[in-house]
Amino acid sequence: MLSLPLIARLVPMNRLYGFRTANAMxxxxxxxxxxxxxxxxxxxxxxxxxxxxxxxxRLGVAASSTPxxxxxxxVAALLISLWATRNVGA
Numbered sequence: 001m002l003s004l005p006l007i008a009r010l011v012p013m014n015r016l017y018g019f020r021t022a023n024a025m026x027x028x029x030x031x032x033x034x035x036x037x038x039x040x041x042x043x044x045x046x047x048x049x050x051x052x053x054x055x056x057x058r059l060g061v062a063a064s065s066t067p068x069x070x071x072x073x074x075v076a077a078l079l080i081s082l083w084a085t086r087n088v089g090a
Contacts, residue, residue: 006039045077
């Protein structure tokens with residue numbers, strides 16, 4: 001839910017909320033572009049995590065693996081966001 005305002009480009013440049021990198025902070029245009037991209041990637045990770053939580057028990061996946069999926073998806077989303085926004089504001 002937190003990524004939806006970023007995707008919709010509703011969050012102005014600030015120091016508390018958003019995907020803050022040096023490139024994203026260069027201009028308002030770079031800010032909105034980077035945050036829309038990162039927000040979409042984070043929302044995708046959240047949907048994948050929810051799908052995992054709903055489907056893993058039905059697929060017979062060991063419950064002991066479930067606590068690792070969310071953090072792994074979060075780290076992957078952050079790394080993909082950094083890669084996807086590396087040239088924003090350049």
